[in-house]
Amino acid sequence: MGTALDLSWQAGLFIFGQDYGQDAANDISSTYGFFPRMLTTSASDLDDRGIGIYGQARFTAWKKLDIAAGLRFDYEDKDANLVNAMGFSSRLSDSYSEASPQFSAAYRYAPDQMAYASVSRGYKAGGFNPARQAFPLRPGQNRMTRSIPGTMNWDTRQGGWGTGSNRRWRFFI
Amino acid sequence: MINISSRPSSERWNVQAEGAYGNYSYRDLRASVSSPLLKERFSLNLAGGYSGRDGYTDNDLTGHDLDSRAAGFGKGQLFFKVNDQWKIRWIVSGERDRDGDYALGDLGYIRANPNHVNRDFEGYTHRGVGSTTLVVDYAGATVDFSSISGGVWWKTHSLTDLDYQTAALANGGLYAIRDSTEHSIS
Numbered sequence: 001m002g003t004a005l006d007l008s009w010q011a012g013l014f015i016f017g018q019d020y021g022q023d024a025a026n027d028i029s030s031t032y033g034f035f036p037r038m039l040t041t042s043a044s045d046l047d048d049r050g051i052g053i054y055g056q057a058r059f060t061a062w063k064k065l066d067i068a069a070g071l072r073f074d075y076e077d078k079d080a081n082l083v084n085a086m087g088f089s090s091r092l093s094d095s096y097s098e099a100s101p102q103f104s105a106a107y108r109y110a111p112d113q114m115a116y117a118s119v120s121r122g123y124k125a126g127g128f129n130p131a132r133q134a135f136p137l138r139p140g141q142n143r144m145t146r147s148i149p150g151t152m153n154w155d156t157r158q159g160g161w162g163t164g165s166n167r168r169w170r171f172f173i
Numbered sequence: 174m175i176n177i178s179s180r181p182s183s184e185r186w187n188v189q190a191e192g193a194y195g196n197y198s199y200r201d202l203r204a205s206v207s208s209p210l211l212k213e214r215f216s217l218n219l220a221g222g223y224s225g226r227d228g229y230t231d232n233d234l235t236g237h238d239l240d241s242r243a244a245g246f247g248k249g250q251l252f253f254k255v256n257d258q259w260k261i262r263w264i265v266s267g268e269r270d271r272d273g274d275y276a277l278g279d280l281g282y283i284r285a286n287p288n289h290v291n292r293d294f295e296g297y298t299h300r301g302v303g304s305t306t307l308v309v310d311y312a313g314a315t316v317d318f319s320s321i322s323g324g325v326w327w328k329t330h331s332l333t334d335l336d337y338q339t340a341a342l343a344n345g346g347l348y349a350i351r352d353s354t355e356h357s358i359s
Contacts, residue, residue, distance in 0.1 A: 018359035024351065026335060031346035048359075 006060040014052035021045050022130050026085070040085040044130030050076035056102070064109070070102040072123075080128035096125040096150045113162030119154065126150040183207045183216075199226040214254050221247035230276035233291045234339055241273040262308040270300040277337045293340055294350055296333035302326070328356040 022044040029037040056070030075097040083089045104118035126149045163170045190204040203222025210216050223245045228238030248266040255261065274297055278290030306323035335349035 016359060018357060020355070020357040022353065022355045024353035026349065026351050028335065028347070028349040031340040031348050032342070034345040 004062055006063075007057065008060070009055070009057040011055040012053070014050075014054075016048075016050050018048045019046070020048075020130075041083075042085045043081075043083045045081040046128060046130060047079045048076060048127070049078075050074065050125070064107060066104075066106040068102075068104045070120075072100045072102075074098055074100070074123060074125065076125040078125075078127050080130070082128065082130060092128055092147070094126070094128075094147065098123040098125075098150065098152060100152070110162065113160070115158075115160035117156075117158040119156045121152055121154050123152045124150060183209060183218075185209050195226075197227045197229065200224070210252075210254065216252040218250040218252070219248070221245075228273050228276070230278075230288050230290060232295060233286070233289050234293060235295065237295060239274050239290065239292075239295060240276040243271045245269045258312055260310045260312075262306075262310075264304075264306040264308070266302075266304050268300075268302040270298070270302075272298040272300070274298070274333050277334075279338050290337070291339055292334050292337055293348065294334040296331065296350070298329065298331045298333075300327065300329045324359065326356075326358045328354070330354045 023041070024043075025039065025041045027037070027039050029035075052072060052074045054070065054072035056068060058066055058068040060066050075095065077095045078093065080092040081089065082092065100121045100123045102118070102120035104116065104120075106114055106116035108114040126147065129148055159173045161170070161172045186209060187207045188205070191202075193199070193201040201222070201224040203220070203224075205218070205220035207218040208216050223243075225243035226241065228240040228242075230239045231237070232239050246266070246268040248264070250265075251263045253261040253263075274295050276288075276290065278292055282291055283289065302325070304323060304325040306321065309320040311318040331351075331353050333351050335351045336344075336347050338344060338347070340346045340348045
């Protein structure tokens with residue numbers, strides 16, 4: 001784009017699948033026969049499928065100023081088959097999607113010194129908790145106790161770093 | 174963000190080995206060998222090791238230590254340079270763990286006897302992990318391309334005491350154990 005302005009970019013595709021299973025058995029008895037033996041089992045099967053698409057572009061002006069922007073879109077589809085210790089079975093399914101932007105700027109005011117600022121949003125899809133199997137809730141009620149909502153957070157950073165003359169000192173802020 | 178990069182090819186044949194030994198019979202052995210680029214196309218990288226120790230907590234009922242750890246692991250890489258633009262890397266790794274039981278017990282007993290429990294059942298946690306990754310890189314004049322495909326398989330089997338005490342008349346002869354298995358492929 002000319003000597004004053006330079007553009008670099010990156011784009012990517014992320015595809016994944018995961019099958020998870022958990023089987024547990026609790027065996028409780030009395031050595032002296034004071035109470036009958038209790039054998040309880042639980043099982044969980046979780047199937048996840050997901051795709052993520054991202055792109056990022058960075059403009060560099062006069063080899064001193066970097067301005068970057070990026071966007072990632074995630075989609076995950078999750079199925080769960082949960083059987084609790086009381087024998088109640090639940091088949092649950094849900095999908096989660098989110099777009100996560102990112103912006104940053106950096107200025108190199110000297111060859112070995114720069115200041116920067118960035119803001120980005122992170123995202124983790126929700127899902128189902130295989131450990132919440134203790135109580136025989138009815139279908140519909142299960143969903144609230146076993147479903148984990150997706151989470152996101154904003155992250156902002158500002159700072160700078162540099163190296164002094166003759167490389168005798170350096171700083172990070 | 175955690176970025177873990179596999180070891181690149183070395184410029185010459187490189188063989189390393191190291192070992193450590195400590196109290197609680199701690200032992201750690203690991204070794205690696207990596208080749209330079211052979212015939213301008215291939216390189217090989219192998220690494221593996223074993224690490225283990227005895228448990229920190231003793232079970233006074235049996236005299237055994239309870240929470241020992243032992244793990245063997247290995248990793249291999251094969252690098253293939255097709256030409257100046259295309260490069261392929263194949264990575265295979267595995268791990269096998271044979272750990273002791275959780276060091277849990279009656280709180281009053283542990284407070285009176287730190288690092289000691291009194292239980293009538295001793296379990297374990299066994300774990301196996303395997304993974305493989307294929308990395309294909311293309312370096313063009315204006316655009317670079319990278320493809321990373323991988324799979325991970327793991328399985329964990331835990332058997333443990335559930336009541337963490339000894340069956341006695343005072344607790345009705347309670348004897349409880351938990352057997353759980355987790356497995357995943359992705």
